[in-house]
Amino acid sequence: MKQTEFFTSRWGLILATLGIAVGTGNIWRFSRIVAQNGGGSFLIPWLIFLLIWSVPLIIAEFAIGKSTRFSPIGAIAKTAGKSYAWMGAFIAFVSTAIMFYYAVIAGWCLRYLYLAASGDLLTATDHLALWNSFSSSHSPIIYHFIVIVICALIIYKGIVSGIEKASRYLVSTMIIILLILLVRAVTLPNAVEGLKYFFTPNLDTMLDHKVWLNALTQNAWDTGAGWGLILTYAVYMKKNEDIPLNAALIGFGNNSVSLIAGITIFSTVFALSSSDAIAQISQSGPANTGMTFIYLPLLFTKMSGSLLINTVFAVLFFAALLFAATTSLMSMIELATRSLIDFGLQRKRAIIIVAFIGFLFGVPSALNLKFFLNQDWVWGMGLILSGAFIAFSIIKFGADKFRIEIINSEGSDIKIGKWYNYIISYLIPIQAVILLAWWLISSTSWDPEWWNPFHAENAGTCIAQWFLVLSAFIAMNKFFVRYTLER
């Protein structure tokens, strides 16, 4: 299929891709993981893994998408060989399965933005009861439906009028909001105590292997590297568009936003919290949302003496959270849509199918937090496998050949050296194996019936669901090749 639509400019591509990378993980997960892993001790390994996991995989995704002009199924088949289309299908499926429940998360953000704007959030006396009454009702389905429809309308308009235009507004507004909140947070009295904890390293903690594994996990989950999403946007890159410099911008831009959010949250909690600040930031909270929906609204009521000013800050925070979630969700919907387009469907028909399926399969997560946690666990782990599959396809193609012919091709502003071959051939696969083994083995300690596939978070449910999906896709490999590459 001839590619006819492209991002109009480099900045449009960068803002859209930054929209993929910056999501709720940067805002509520990063702070929690920093608090649980010794503050400054966590930041050093987190920086190292940015360089040896995130940026190399972002480069790989840009290069594969731009060179093949296919979504993951056709892209992996074209790069690694026709026998491996099933790997591309797995990458596409994992991101689509995440899309089902991520739309529910975006719906929660929309609900809380509405609550903040209406004044009900800051005048509530019991925020836990407020969350429980919302999450146990049918309301999450309504908000889930609204965000799916909004994103589907954006994708329906295509790349330039849809994704690029929406990302320009949403991502730039989100960054401006986060900077306003950062300035307010660090000027709160006693905010410096939060900054001290955030940046103070502890040598003992730094030698703990769990801190390093958590730092790698955070990079795998919050930069969008290895999801196949950046690969999908790269399909719409111009022929003479740069790869390495854009990839570095996305990796460093994503982690810059994480730092802004982290400094903001640590400063705010240490300045306004009357109880143990670290315990508050460390808590997993309902559905792993940390303190976002329970404790932060309480802090907003203490931000100043004026209810109006406090309401403005609460609205700004939940708007930034909603924009971060929406731009990430858009890319997941686009990946599924583009996959159907590669099978021969028209965009307008494909998006209707994806939106309908996305809404339908998100409903169980909207109604049942246990099901939500199960899907978050299984496909969050699946992302590590996706990253390994992307590295494998480059190894199969020939890492040096890939670097010279595709990454350092026409339009690249900077050239990538031989170091890239070693990272993609050895370091990425080793990191993926260690990370998967660690998480699956760890899960045996928190669930005695670790083999039981019907439990929410254990090794058994992961392996069972992966086995079902992988065996189906391996059986369908010829179908994938015939109806994408050979169509």
Next chain:
Amino acid sequence: MVTLVVAVIVLSIVWGGFAFFLLKAIKFEKRKNTF
């Protein structure tokens, strides 16, 4: 003191790195649009 050193290192690598790559991209874009 150690806290300050770590803060300077982390912020200069992440925010400094982002600013460095952004300026480089702006420079290359200007060059592409000139010729």
